[in-house]
Amino acid sequence: MPRSKTKQENPDLKPSIYSLTRDQLIDWSLEHGQKKFRASQIWDWLYKKRVQSFDEMTNISKDFIALLKENFDFNPLKQRIVQESADGTIKYLFELPDGMLIETVLMRQHYGLSVCVTTQVGCNIGCTFCASGLIKKQRDLNNGEITAQIMLVQKYLDDQGNGERVSHVVVMGIGEPFDNYDNVIRFLRTINDDNGLAIGARHITVSTSGLAHKIREFANEGIQVNLAVSLHAPNNELRSSIMRINRSFPLEKLFDAIEYYIQTTNRRVTFEYIMLNEVNDYPENAQELADLTKSIRKLSYVNLIPYNAVSEHDQYSRSTKERVDAFYDVLKKNGVNCVVRQEHGTDIDAACGQLRSNTMKRDRQKALAKAEKNG
Ligand code: SAH
């Protein structure tokens, strides 16, 4: 199948209507001779009634619908694959207008329905354990493409007719959100908007590999969204060996920024720590981690994350239960708030980036088989 062209190649490609924040939609409507309430009506159709086309907006004049159509596309994503796991986790593979693939995951938690969104196609940070980092960043997603992931998952739920709502969002899919900062902030403002999806800021978490200058900027945004930092190692030597980003933002710089964030927002920070067998899971590492986070003890949590094996990174394996228990005990003895994260969707392509990379592999294999067959 020929791939459709990107925006640079194809000037006909319009932005998605989901790429406008509420304020931007109001400005655009005013600029085009409409009153502010018209924008509110459109916003309501998009995010409350959740229609799938401009034509369904029955209280908007035909002329204005035509103008909207002239300037915007509707949903920029096509659903390619949906995988449902025994525990209720659903993984979606979506196709972008330029043919690239991204994945989104819906997880059923005891507190609600949580969606994990992708922010970039590939990732340039290149952490040595991660499936997403295997593919260099091809492009940022725009905020319409990030918002559309939530809208399509919500549509999937709406179609089931059980009245279920996406209640939580984690920005933990493929990509480094702070390397696509402006689009991610616009996305957060859109899904948090009280007149739309109204997903509470405290129910949204953004995870970063540790771009210190962006953590400072995020502290100044004035939004109550949770921040998670992928730490994965308690000293510079080990962290630099598994996360290249630590060479640019070593722990001293990272923790300065985190302390600034905490002081500015008065909010807690979550540290993510993947348990890699005999790499970062020694009791001494747990003690180092406890010492590192001592000054922000009451304002931080540690999530110990089971490693999802990635076939291309076979130097890593999941820590044994004994090692996780011993690590956890050291943290607890030091008064660290910590939990071992529950897993979701282990029977489907669970790890971050795996559905996408496995689908691309399968597509490549199919193409090769076809080419061989054709001679
Ligand atoms: N780029 C951001 C957000 C996306 S990754 C970040 O790194 O924080 C989301 C989380 O998944 C990160 O904590 C990341 O370290 C973790 N992760 C990556 N690969 C994983 C794997 N194979 N198993 C378990 N967690 C993984």
Ligand code: SF4
């Ligand atoms: Fe990128 Fe996050 Fe994966 Fe690192 S862990 S390569 S930052 S997606």
